[in-house]
Amino acid sequence: MKRKDSLAQRLCASPHIVWSALFIVVPLIMVVYYAFTDKTGAFTLDNISRLSDYTTTFLRSIWYGIIATIICLVIAYPVAYIIARSKARVQSTMIMLVMIPMWMNFLLRTYSWMTLLADNGVINNLLAKIGAGPLHMINTAGAVILGMVYNFLPYMILPIYTVMTKLDNSLIEAAQDLGANKARVFIDVVVPHSISGVVSGITMVFVPSVSTFYISQKLGGGSFALIGDIIEMQFQISNNFNFGAALSLVLMILILICMTVMNRFGDNDESKGGVMI
Amino acid sequence: MENNVIIDLKNISVKLGDNQILENLSMYIRDKEFITLLGPSGCGKTTTLRIIGGFLEPDAGEIVFEDKVINGVPPHKRQVNTIFQRYALFPHLNVYENIAFGLRIKKLKEEEIRDTVKEMLALVNLSGFERRNINSLSGGQQQRVAIARALAVKPRVLLLDEPLGALDLKLRKDMQVELKNIQQRLGITFIYVTHDQEEALSMSDTVVVMDGGVIQQIGTPQDVYNEPKNAFVADFIGESNILDGKMLEDFKCSFSGAQFQCLDKGFGIGESVDVVVRPEDVDIVPVEKGILTGIVTSVTFKGVHFEIIVDIGGFKWMIQTTDYEPVGKKIGLDIEPDAIHIMKKSRYSGLYGDYSSFSDEIDHLSDIVEEE
Numbered sequence: 001m002k003r004k005d006s007l008a009q010r011l012c013a014s015p016h017i018v019w020s021a022l023f024i025v026v027p028l029i030m031v032v033y034y035a036f037t038d039k040t041g042a043f044t045l046d047n048i049s050r051l052s053d054y055t056t057t058f059l060r061s062i063w064y065g066i067i068a069t070i071i072c073l074v075i076a077y078p079v080a081y082i083i084a085r086s087k088a089r090v091q092s093t094m095i096m097l098v099m100i101p102m103w104m105n106f107l108l109r110t111y112s113w114m115t116l117l118a119d120n121g122v123i124n125n126l127l128a129k130i131g132a133g134p135l136h137m138i139n140t141a142g143a144v145i146l147g148m149v150y151n152f153l154p155y156m157i158l159p160i161y162t163v164m165t166k167l168d169n170s171l172i173e174a175a176q177d178l179g180a181n182k183a184r185v186f187i188d189v190v191v192p193h194s195i196s197g198v199v200s201g202i203t204m205v206f207v208p209s210v211s212t213f214y215i216s217q218k219l220g221g222g223s224f225a226l227i228g229d230i231i232e233m234q235f236q237i238s239n240n241f242n243f244g245a246a247l248s249l250v251l252m253i254l255i256l257i258c259m260t261v262m263n264r265f266g267d268n269d270e271s272k273g274g275v276m277i
Numbered sequence: 278m279e280n281n282v283i284i285d286l287k288n289i290s291v292k293l294g295d296n297q298i299l300e301n302l303s304m305y306i307r308d309k310e311f312i313t314l315l316g317p318s319g320c321g322k323t324t325t326l327r328i329i330g331g332f333l334e335p336d337a338g339e340i341v342f343e344d345k346v347i348n349g350v351p352p353h354k355r356q357v358n359t360i361f362q363r364y365a366l367f368p369h370l371n372v373y374e375n376i377a378f379g380l381r382i383k384k385l386k387e388e389e390i391r392d393t394v395k396e397m398l399a400l401v402n403l404s405g406f407e408r409r410n411i412n413s414l415s416g417g418q419q420q421r422v423a424i425a426r427a428l429a430v431k432p433r434v435l436l437l438d439e440p441l442g443a444l445d446l447k448l449r450k451d452m453q454v455e456l457k458n459i460q461q462r463l464g465i466t467f468i469y470v471t472h473d474q475e476e477a478l479s480m481s482d483t484v485v486v487m488d489g490g491v492i493q494q495i496g497t498p499q500d501v502y503n504e505p506k507n508a509f510v511a512d513f514i515g516e517s518n519i520l521d522g523k524m525l526e527d528f529k530c531s532f533s534g535a536q537f538q539c540l541d542k543g544f545g546i547g548e549s550v551d552v553v554v555r556p557e558d559v560d561i562v563p564v565e566k567g568i569l570t571g572i573v574t575s576v577t578f579k580g581v582h583f584e585i586i587v588d589i590g591g592f593k594w595m596i597q598t599t600d601y602e603p604v605g606k607k608i609g610l611d612i613e614p615d616a617i618h619i620m621k622k623s624r625y626s627g628l629y630g631d632y633s634s635f636s637d638e639i640d641h642l643s644d645i646v647e648e649e
Contacts, residue, residue: 173332174365176352178379192369
């Protein structure tokens with residue numbers, strides 16, 4: 001009987017195991033395999049040594065990712081706090097407003113920013129009408145970061161909002177009771193409580209920001225190529241799967257390092273930790 | 278009014294929507310006393326506490342703290358501290374940091390903080406727990422940390438909102454004794470909220486019985502038990518047989534079809550009154566010697582005594598006795614003059630006091646469910 005049970009259990013678990021193996025483990029192995037081989041399949045370190053040509057691009061990607069993440073955090077934190085502290089009906093409306101842009105296609109959203117930011121686009125036309133401008137906005141680093149912030153902001157707001165709503169009001173009252181004014185309540189109670197949400201938010205914004213390629217192409221006009229663009233180029237244009245894989249591998253490792261550092265930072269205050277990707 | 282009044286509530290009213298939570302409530306609290314606000318859920322006791330703590334502003338009335346009106350003063354500027362119903366300990370801080378929280382806000386020196394925390398932990402019997410995580414503590418231990426945290430900032434008045442509600446019976450009894458000891462040792466005013474009448478009687482110097490946002494009676498535990506003001510107080514505190522009676526003259530009354538000597542006076546001749554007789558004050562005597570006679574309808578063994586229900590002319594009395602009387606037996610009953618307490622008629626008259634069903638027990642149960 002026991003054996004049958006365990007067999008049944010194994011059968012039940014098998015779809016998940018097969019799924020994980022097929023779509024997570026196998027691709028990972030393939031990335032590593034391609035990264036260390038050449039077109040003929042022979043082992044080589046050429047791909048890895050060529051990576052140094054793209055150091056600037058790597059650094060730029062990470063730098064832009066960090067800036068976008070910080071801006072998202074600065075905007076999202078107060079927004080999430082205000083939403084979480086408002087009345088139930090206001091809360092659902094505001095969260096709806098945060099999520100609605102996510103229902104629109106990502107490419108479409110980015111494309112519309114092109115129309116807005118172009119030299120003869122909507123914003124410059126408006127500026128011309130009031131006698132100001134024109135401002136050169138499209139194809140700048142600022143435009144790329146704007147695109148990242150705009151697209152990934154909801155992913156920062158939602159996890160922070162979620163932990164904020166779980167904050168027990170009696171904790172705030174207890175802090176006030178012990179002599180804390182509004183600022184101290186915020187620093188000593190609200191902020192530590194929200195760390196886990198902040199860590200998830202940072203992960204959910206930083207990872208896609210670092211690896212994006214579409215935003216930099218459309219809003220950066222190619223002059224601010226990110227590592228995502230280079231990887232895309234290897235697969236779509238140069239047809240160099242091996243080098244593309246090496247780039248992906250390094251990007252993955254870099255993100256992993258960043259996230260580990262982040263987690264350590266979060267762990268100091270919050271033993272429970274956040275939802276990690 | 279006496280000099281040592283620390284908090285004076287004057288004509289406090291609170292309305293939430295269409296609900297009158299507190300209605301023209303006035304009371305004062307003496308320095309260093311243990312005062313309990315007692316009543317069923319929804320009686321306004323927690324609201325009163327929140328008003329004193331500063332978490333709620335009354336719609337009308339004044340809160341006076343040591344001769345100063347403190348309406349509008351935010352909680353962090355009041356010299357009162359609260360023990361919350363669910364402790365409200367900070368989960369991201371350990372035991373030490375929780376207790377040090379208020380001290381750090383006061384910007385005390387690190388050595389001073391360390392000494393105070395140590396002293397407080399010793400006070401609540403948790404020495405050595407400094408580095409423990411809050412979530413690793415039992416309910417009773419968390420309760421002690423909450424007490425230590427509130428006492429560390431040396432409040433003048435400690436507000437306790439059903440602090441023992443979540444503990445099991447044995448622990449609750451121990452903590453009752455401990456809280457009372459702490460209060461006496463530190464000489465701090467305790468304002469304690471509970472719906473547990475036994476807790477109120479055993480711990481308090483003064484009991485304030487509340488119902489429907491109105492104070493029903495203020496007095497010592499003995500006062501409210503022995504001399505309840507109306508049928509609500511008599512029923513809520515302890516067990517009682519409440520009968521419809523008549524005052525014949527001073528020291529003489531009639532109820533259940535018989536005349537009794539009593540110790541009450543000052544009522545009108547022939548005035549309708551409520552008569553309270555506690556179950557432990559009824560003596561069982563042979564039928565021929567009894568002023569009243571009745572038939573036993575149920576017997577429950579309670580350990581110390583039997584609780585028997587006796588039908589006297591259709592009214593079910595509860596009587597506590599150490600002598601077993603079988604169901605169906607006809608017995609005689611005698612009541613001494615000092616066992617009879619006469620109350621003026623009130624809006625609660627006729628609502629309580631008959632033991633044909635144990636309605637009050639069911640009320641207590643629903644109380645707990647509502648408060649969860």
